[in-house]
Amino acid sequence: MSALILIELNGSEVSANSRAALTAALQLSDSVDALVLTNDSANASAAASMSGINTVKTIVDDSLEHANVEVASKLIADVMSDYKFLVSGSSTYSKNILPRVGALLDVQPISDVCKIKSSNTFVRPLYAGNVMATVETADDTIVMTVRATAFEHAEDGGSAALEALSPAMPESNSTFISLQESQSERPELTTAERIVSGGRGLGSKDNFAMIEQLADKLDAAVGASRAAVDAGFISNDYQVGQTGKVVAPKLYLAVGISGAIQHLAGMKDSQVIVVINNDPDAPMSRMADIVWQVDLFDALNELNAYQV
Amino acid sequence: MKIIIPVKRVLDPYTQARVNKQTQQVDLSNAKMAMNPFCEIAVEEALTLKESGAATETIAVSIGTDKTVDTLRTALAMGVDRAIFIKTDSELDLQPLHVGKILANIIQREEAQLIIMGKQAVDNDNNQTGQILSGLLDYSLGTFISKFDLNSDSNSVEVSREIDSGIETRKLNLPAIVTVDLRLNEPRYASLPNIMKARSKPLETIELSSLGIDTSPRIKVVSVEESGTKDRASKQISSAEELFTELNQMGVL
Ligand SMILES: Cc1cc2nc3c(=O)[nH]c(=O)nc-3n(C[C@H](O)[C@H](O)[C@H](O)COP(=O)(O)OP(=O)(O)OC[C@H]3O[C@@H](n4cnc5c(N)ncnc54)[C@H](O)[C@@H]3O)c2cc1C
Ligand SMILES: Nc1ncnc2c1ncn2[C@@H]1O[C@H](COP(=O)(O)O)[C@@H](O)[C@H]1O
Numbered sequence: 416m417s418a419l420i421l422i423e424l425n426g427s428e429v430s431a432n433s434r435a436a437l438t439a440a441l442q443l444s445d446s447v448d449a450l451v452l453t454n455d456s457a458n459a460s461a462a463a464s465m466s467g468i469n470t471v472k473t474i475v476d477d478s479l480e481h482a483n484v485e486v487a488s489k490l491i492a493d494v495m496s497d498y499k500f501l502v503s504g505s506s507t508y509s510k511n512i513l514p515r516v517g518a519l520l521d522v523q524p525i526s527d528v529c530k531i532k533s534s535n536t537f538v539r540p541l542y543a544g545n546v547m548a549t550v551e552t553a554d555d556t557i558v559m560t561v562r563a564t565a566f567e568h569a570e571d572g573g574s575a576a577l578e579a580l581s582p583a584m585p586e587s588n589s590t591f592i593s594l595q596e597s598q599s600e601r602p603e604l605t606t607a608e609r610i611v612s613g614g615r616g617l618g619s620k621d622n623f624a625m626i627e628q629l630a631d632k633l634d635a636a637v638g639a640s641r642a643a644v645d646a647g648f649i650s651n652d653y654q655v656g657q658t659g660k661v662v663a664p665k666l667y668l669a670v671g672i673s674g675a676i677q678h679l680a681g682m683k684d685s686q687v688i689v690v691i692n693n694d695p696d697a698p699m700s701r702m703a704d705i706v707w708q709v710d711l712f713d714a715l716n717e718l719n720a721y722q723v
Numbered sequence: 724m725k726i727i728i729p730v731k732r733v734l735d736p737y738t739q740a741r742v743n744k745q746t747q748q749v750d751l752s753n754a755k756m757a758m759n760p761f762c763e764i765a766v767e768e769a770l771t772l773k774e775s776g777a778a779t780e781t782i783a784v785s786i787g788t789d790k791t792v793d794t795l796r797t798a799l800a801m802g803v804d805r806a807i808f809i810k811t812d813s814e815l816d817l818q819p820l821h822v823g824k825i826l827a828n829i830i831q832r833e834e835a836q837l838i839i840m841g842k843q844a845v846d847n848d849n850n851q852t853g854q855i856l857s858g859l860l861d862y863s864l865g866t867f868i869s870k871f872d873l874n875s876d877s878n879s880v881e882v883s884r885e886i887d888s889g890i891e892t893r894k895l896n897l898p899a900i901v902t903v904d905l906r907l908n909e910p911r912y913a914s915l916p917n918i919m920k921a922r923s924k925p926l927e928t929i930e931l932s933s934l935g936i937d938t939s940p941r942i943k944v945v946s947v948e949e950s951g952t953k954d955r956a957s958k959q960i961s962s963a964e965e966l967f968t969e970l971n972q973m974g975v976l
Pocket of ligand 2: 728731732784786817842843844849
């Protein structure tokens with residue numbers, strides 16, 4: 416009944432997604448191993464220091480730096496012969512790979528698990544989180560992604576055994592060309608304690624800098640609505656929502672965002688929600704703890720000038 | 724190059740889902756339905772390829788009950804050449820693994836080189852079917868794409884993928900499956916004349932039972948509950964000072 420978690424690295428660090436996956440896996444099994452697919456064997460040690468893992472298995476190959484999904488899914492499916500559970504965080508990394516592993520194992524994967532009720536019964540969101548479903552799987556092997564906002568992030572403090580695997584590398588019919596990575600000195604969106612998020616109301620990319628300025632003042636991450644991303648105010652990886660990132664910070668400050676179902680899906684579990692909007696009827700206001708009904712430019716100027 | 728576009732009929736994305744407590748299912752009777760928005764984007768991309776001369780034929784495929792035909796008619800009205808309707812009975816609760824197996828069957832029959840589909844159906848939010856399909860067929864896979872180009876060798880495509888850390892660009896050898904993200908294109912509306920014309924375009928119906936695919940459910944939905952956003956008791960403020968004072972008191976700064 417042992418579980419395997421797929422480790423997702425941020426550079427040489429273990430991602431918050433993988434830390435949540437470990438917490439979830441430990442609820443399913445007291446024997447949890449981890450798998451790291453990487454181009455650099457040194458990366459295994461970060462995973463090994465998380466508390467609760469027995470063995471970190473590593474497959475090292477140059478091609479694994481930018482996980483090629485055809486290769487990764489085959490490698491993982493082969494390792495799965497020793498495990499009942501495969502758990503990974505709900506990131507684009509895992510969402511790309513895990514369903515393909517499911518196909519190779521003839522298993523129906525379960526996406527975005529928010530709660531583990533028993534070893535085969537889970538709670539997951541449907542309809543942009545407006546409905547929560549309790550689902551029971553009949554599969555012998557269980558493959559799932561878990562929401563990082565729904566499980567604690569496992570801490571360091573362990574020293575797992577390391578095991579290098581050296582399977583033959585599968586054939587691949589795709590090649591990596593480039594990665595245009597977003598660089599930011601600010602806290603990472605999905606793990607930040609505070610988020611300042613801007614919407615279409617900002618009107619332009621130049622104006623959006625006022626959101627960034629406020630974020631820096633509050634030591635917060637920057638977020639955005641789809642409309643703001645579509646309009647080119649900021650890049651896609653800042654989108655919060657049903658089809659973007661899911662966040663649950665202590666403070667979510669929404670500026671010029673109306674509060675469409677799809678946006679709320681990504682932030683409704685935030686602890687304190689502040690809304691700055693000049694429309695008293697914006698749906699966003701109904702779920703706010705604090706509402707400032709005002710022209711957002713006046714509010715941002717005042718906030719950015721305010722001496723804390 | 725033949726393109727297949729799997730499309731799904733879903734609850735209109737701007738409509739609030741309601742649960743029927745008796746049946747423990749989302750109540751879709753009388754609900755406004757629509758083509759999954761990601762599937763509209765997939766259709767648009769296929770049509771653009773056809774118009775550029777790169778594709779020979781575009782075929783929309785949908786699996787579902789009788790009403791699913793409406794969604795296929797929408798695809799035909801947008802401009803796809805023909806449609807394949809896989810008819811299921813209303814009780815059947817299909818999951819992405821089943822959908823993948825059914826689509827794999829049709830794709831092999833049609834010998835399609837390129838499959839363009841939604842990254843996610845906004846009803847069950849699974850985000851799995853394209854990935855599963857690629858595993859079943861052992862085709863190359865490009866998920867969450869925001870840019871698509873057919874290479875001049877006509878044997879491969881270049882795609883940009885929206886991933887958590889930015890944008891990744893890959894080359895996929897054909898046959899390939901791509902799942903589309905929101906920013907790939909702006910889907911067109913069907914014009915009235917095209918809606919009329921769509922009525923006479925070919926639409927083939929295949930009974931799911933005739934395909935001999937095991938569709939016994941792997942996952943059973945035990946119960947569902949509404950968990951829409953809860954209204955909060957909101958406090959009105961009117962200055963930066965007030966905001967900072969409140970946030971300090973709440974201990975979130
Ligand atoms: C399939 C699908 C998936 C989607 N996924 C997502 C997703 O993941 N995330 C997401 O965010 N959206 C998503 N959307 C889009 C969503 O439906 C909305 O269109 C979007 O969230 C709107 O963004 P917005 O609130 O910034 O813009 P708008 O709805 O246009 O709201 C702008 C707000 O700014 C206010 N405003 C304007 N000017 C001022 C001013 N000067 N001062 C104060 N207030 C001002 C207005 O009152 C308004 O409330 C999705 C849609 C679909 C169909
Ligand atoms: N019943 C269906 N019929 C046709 N295509 C489907 C069906 N279900 C899912 N798909 C396709 O798979 C995509 C992703 O769906 P999902 O994996 O369920 O989120 C959709 O955007 C469609 O392109």
